[in-house]
Amino acid sequence: MNVEVKQRSQRWRDIAVALWTSFLAASGASVLCYAFVDPVDLELLRGIDSPFLARMTGYALGFFFFWGVALAACLLTLYLVRTADAASTAAVPPWTQEDR
Amino acid sequence: MPSGTDAATSGTADAGSDSFYVAHQKIYPREISGRFNRLRTITVITLLGLFYLVPWLRWNGRQAVLFDLPARKFYILGLTFWPQDFFLLSWLLIIAALSLFFFTALAGRLWCGYACPQTVWTEVFVWMERLAEGKRSQRMKLDLAPWTVHKVLRKGAKQVLWIGFALWTGYTFVGFFTPIVTLGREILALSLGPWESFWIVFYGFATYGNAGYLREQVCKYMCPYARFQSAMFDHDTLIVSYDRSRGEPRGARARGSDYRAKGLGDCIDCKVCVQACPTGIDIRNGLQYECIACTACIDACDQVMDRMNYPRGLIRYATERSMEGGATRVLRPRILIYGAVLGAFIVGFFLAVGMRNLLGIDVLRDRNALYRVLADGTIENVYTVRLLNKDELAHQLRLSAEGPIGLALDADRDAYTVGGGEVLTIAVRLRMPGPQPGGSHKVVLRATAVDAPQLTRASDTRFISPAG
Numbered sequence: 001m002n003v004e005v006k007q008r009s010q011r012w013r014d015i016a017v018a019l020w021t022s023f024l025a026a027s028g029a030s031v032l033c034y035a036f037v038d039p040v041d042l043e044l045l046r047g048i049d050s051p052f053l054a055r056m057t058g059y060a061l062g063f064f065f066f067w068g069v070a071l072a073a074c075l076l077t078l079y080l081v082r083t084a085d086a087a088s089t090a091a092v093p094p095w096t097q098e099d100r
Numbered sequence: 101m102p103s104g105t106d107a108a109t110s111g112t113a114d115a116g117s118d119s120f121y122v123a124h125q126k127i128y129p130r131e132i133s134g135r136f137n138r139l140r141t142i143t144v145i146t147l148l149g150l151f152y153l154v155p156w157l158r159w160n161g162r163q164a165v166l167f168d169l170p171a172r173k174f175y176i177l178g179l180t181f182w183p184q185d186f187f188l189l190s191w192l193l194i195i196a197a198l199s200l201f202f203f204t205a206l207a208g209r210l211w212c213g214y215a216c217p218q219t220v221w222t223e224v225f226v227w228m229e230r231l232a233e234g235k236r237s238q239r240m241k242l243d244l245a246p247w248t249v250h251k252v253l254r255k256g257a258k259q260v261l262w263i264g265f266a267l268w269t270g271y272t273f274v275g276f277f278t279p280i281v282t283l284g285r286e287i288l289a290l291s292l293g294p295w296e297s298f299w300i301v302f303y304g305f306a307t308y309g310n311a312g313y314l315r316e317q318v319c320k321y322m323c324p325y326a327r328f329q330s331a332m333f334d335h336d337t338l339i340v341s342y343d344r345s346r347g348e349p350r351g352a353r354a355r356g357s358d359y360r361a362k363g364l365g366d367c368i369d370c371k372v373c374v375q376a377c378p379t380g381i382d383i384r385n386g387l388q389y390e391c392i393a394c395t396a397c398i399d400a401c402d403q404v405m406d407r408m409n410y411p412r413g414l415i416r417y418a419t420e421r422s423m424e425g426g427a428t429r430v431l432r433p434r435i436l437i438y439g440a441v442l443g444a445f446i447v448g449f450f451l452a453v454g455m456r457n458l459l460g461i462d463v464l465r466d467r468n469a470l471y472r473v474l475a476d477g478t479i480e481n482v483y484t485v486r487l488l489n490k491d492e493l494a495h496q497l498r499l500s501a502e503g504p505i506g507l508a509l510d511a512d513r514d515a516y517t518v519g520g521g522e523v524l525t526i527a528v529r530l531r532m533p534g535p536q537p538g539g540s541h542k543v544v545l546r547a548t549a550v551d552a553p554q555l556t557r558a559s560d561t562r563f564i565s566p567a568g
Contacts, residue, residue: 013321020322035186038172052170056295059169 014078022070029066034059126243127316129226130236130375134399143214144223152268155275160492162279169277173521179453180490180521184460188452195445202438204329206430207338207417212326212392218318219392221269221311222378225262232258236375262312263304270304316379319392326389335421336429340393342367342384342415343423350384355408366414372404373397373415383415459497459557460488461547470564477534479565485528487547489518496550499528503543503563506533515550530563538567 039058040051048054157164159177166175174181181188203210212219233239233254245251274296275283286292292300310318319326333339347367353359367384374382376396381388383397401415419428466482473479489495497516501509510529518524530543541563549555 017321024324031189035183035189038183053293053295055170055172056293060295060298 014082015075018071018074018078022067022074025070026063026067029070030059030063033062033066125380127378127380128236128239128375129378129396130372130400131230132372132376132396132400132403134402136395137399140214140223140394144220147215147220148224152272155272155280163281165276166279167277168279178492180492182460182488182490184488185456185490188449188456191445191449191452195442195449198438198442198445200325201332202435202442204332205334205337205434205438208333208340209329209391209393212319212329213394216392218310218323219394221307222315224265225311225315226378228261228265229258232261262308266304266308266312267300268304269307270300270302273303274299316390316392319379320390326392330389332434334432334434335424335426336419336432338417338419339387340383340391340395340398340415341387341418341420341423342373343413343418344384344386345423347384347414366405366410368404368408370404372400376400456490457555457557458489458491459495459547459549459555460486460490461545461557461559462486462488463545463559463561465561465564471566473534473566474531478531479534479536480529480531481563483528483530483545483561485526485545485547487516487518487524487526489520489522489524491555492520494519494522495552495555497547498550500546500548501530501543502546502558503530504532504536504541507543507563508532509545532563532565534565536565538565540564 039045039055039062042058044061045054045058048057154165155163159175162175164175164177168175172183174185200211229239233242242251242254271283271287272280274280277299278296283292283296286296314322343366346365348365349363350367350369351359351362351364352369353362353364359365371382373384374380374397376399377383378394378396379390379392381390383391395417398415398417402412405412405414422428462485464484464486466484469482471479471481485499487497489497495518497518498514499509499511499516501507508531510531511526516524516526528545532541542560543563544558544560546556546558
């Protein structure tokens with residue numbers, strides 16, 4: 001397998017792992033959050049008259065919010081870890097490298 | 101990277117063997133029968149039976165087990181849990197984690213092999229695959245064959261079974277969170293709400309993908325427990341082991357031949373144990389983290405041993421110590437400590453549930469005015485009080501206030517009736533004769549059931565009076 005193909009497949013695996021770990025984190029965060037917060041009390045959902053629908057919407061939106069935040073953190077972590085080696089050369093302007 | 105997967109990935113040995121992510125090769129677990137397979141079938145039927153039946157059980161006219169998220173109440177048989185009982189849920193999760201540690205230390209990955217939903221649903225999906233596509237060899241041939249009508253029919257039948265079962269699973273799962281009978285009616289009437297539809301499809305799809313396609317990859321790449329379970333292992337933990345001293349050197353031989361004279365051990369190197377393995381490892385290479393202790397290889401090897409007229413147990417449940425010729429110690433500090441902590445948490449949980457206060461009282465100060473001074477100089481504070489009755493029965497609740505001398509409570513009624521499992525929000529006024537020293541005074545509002553005085557719950561709040 002050539003290097004480019006391997007890197008691409010690793011990138012997809014990275015995304016899959018990040019999706020999964022952030023899913024776990026979001027599940028935990030949602031449970032914890034909504035044990036203490038009733039979505040009906042949220043200003044954001046005041047427009048929804050039925051408490052049933054307001055809560056279902058609140059739970060789902062909250063879950064996806066947490067998932068998104070956790071996913072961003074996971075992907076950023078992976079990006080920083082994966083590019084750590086390359087960074088020493090890639091993150092500085094090319095003309096400064098010539099002096100080394 | 102352990103080299104245990106080379107049997108499964110033998111065709112792709114060059115495909116990035118230095119990478120953690122070895123290119124995936126589909127595993128076709130061979131069907132086997134035997135003692136452990138029977139035990140696993142019984143477990144699968146019991147656990148899935150519980151999962152699919154429990155939402156249909158009734159209790160006093162309502163669903164017996166319902167985690168009613170829209171109403172924010174959890175019903176388990178005769179008990180009702182409220183968001184305020186959240187700590188009980190965390191407590192339960194701690195018990196679950198400790199049980200996992202305890203049983204892992206005792207007998208290895210029992211959870212993985214028998215009880216994990218991933219294993220259980222994969223078993224069912226593999227069973228359906230077998231129903232539609234046939235035995236291992238037939239399945240392998242079918243995958244290689246060109247797309248003929250026969251193949252389309254077989255694969256189509258499998259997809260119908262899988263998708264139908266996955267959707268039913270999603271429906272059942274959502275049925276734990278919103279009443280399942282209503283949910284069923286809404287589906288039949290095509291009037292299902294957007295979120296219920298979404299979660300049914302979401303959970304159904306997760307089941308379909310995990311049990312149908314990802315299978316052992318979930319255990320290998322996704323499961324955190326699989327990565328750290330070895331921390332609970334010691335030399336006395338029961339693991340699925342290959343008896344190397346008895347089996348080696350392995351080799352083919354004719355049945356009934358004097359293999360010992362040829363210098364061979366009991367392993368005939370038939371590789372049935374490898375073919376039976378759902379994670380595609382060779383147990384003869386020793387304990388590997390891919391091994392989910394499903395014991396398929398034990399049954400597979402026992403069958404072969406029977407056919408060869410050799411004693412069973414070349415692959416068996418054994419501890420590392422017993423394999424080395426020692427005696428296994430069951431009661432050891434690790435087990436005793438895990439056991440004691442687990443026992444304490446279980447006792448504590450039941451005490452906490454039993455002694456749970458069935459009344460709840462939340463007091464909120466009026467946000468608009470800190471205080472009011474009436475015409476006669478009396479100082480008044482207004483509060484919103486939420487009364488929670490977590491009992492099944494209705495109660496008459498009377499409010500009282502405790503605080504500085506002269507504090508008086510003014511409520512609209514002498515006692516409020518709160519139905520079983522209901523919340524009542526009322527406005528309450530506290531008064532003190534003025535003038536008072538300015539500032540904030542601690543007061544306690546208490547709700548007591550008229551019909552059962554032992555049912556009482558208090559909440560602290562503040563009474564604010566103007567300076568001077």
